[in-house]
Amino acid sequence: MHLRAFLILSLALAALSCAALQPVSTNGPRRNQPPYPAILPETKQRTDAAQAAWLQIASQQGIPGKPEVTLHPIIDTITSLPENLGGTLYLPKVGTTSEMSAEETRESLRRLLREWRPLLGADPNQLSLVEESKNADGVRIARYEQKPFIYPLRGDYGKVEVRYTSDRRILNVSSNAIPSTDKIQPVLSGAALQVKADEVPAKLVGRAITYSDSTGTHTLTLENAAQVTVQQLVVYPIEVAGNPAEIRFYLAWEVTVTNAPIKLIYLDALEDEVIATKV
DSSP states (O other): OOOHHHHHHHHHHHHHHHHOOOOBBBSSSOOOOSSSEEEOOHHHHHHHHHHHHHHHHHHTTTTOSSOEEEOOTTTTOOHHHHHHGGEEEEEEOSSSSSSOHHHHHHHHHHHHHTTTTTHHOOGGGGGGEEEEEETSSOOEEEEEEEESSSSSSOOSSEEEEEEEEETOOEEEEEEEESSSSHHHHHHHTTTOOSSSSGHHHHTTTTTTTEEEETEEEEEEEEEOOOGGGEEEEEEEEEEEEEESSSEEEEEEEEEEESSOOSSSSEEEEETOOOEEOOO
16 A cells, blocks of 8 residues: 555656656647747836845945946846946955955855846856856956756847956946746747748748848848758747837747858747848
């Protein structure tokens, strides 16, 4: 009897574990799911929370008055520090020496990500350090990428950057990470693919594709299916103006292109539309 109960419990836990990482549906959307694409609108609540978090950070760092910080107009993440504050805020101190070691600096940055989370818009566990560099003038730069979804994130969102000096002075912090990803993923998981990977080349050949570069806006028509290679399914956010403004999140096939003025095409996997290109 005990063995049977143990087996039932094990199966239930395994099912829950699989559900947590459930990929996009191929059998149609689940019931009671919001319509596709997933939408993240601007909200006053998020704006107020970010501003309150900034004032608390400034107060803890001993900054007088109530300096205003620049926030992204939709996601309310920090886009830059006030110009007169660069170098007056500090990274958390780690270690006992005057200058932190490389590992101590990484730990200090991790603490900053936790302390500044309301301004960065991302769970620190979603952020991966992708680059550390040092300019000729001694300015150090740490860049992070957000990985909040089952599928890779593309486009112009999900990046965090910290500029600082060897003596811990923070010169600038910027983020366009995506908040509330727990509300976006269920919509994407419940979506039903209408375009399969092996169907993509035929759908792109002969289609007029609009793209922009430094010289203006152009139209391209692909002539050969051999020009395109389907890479993977990704999440692609697109900013949409309106009242309120919003960001829409699409499931798209990432497609590389050869012998053409564009390098990448993103094809909506549900609505069969080209939603973005990269030259």
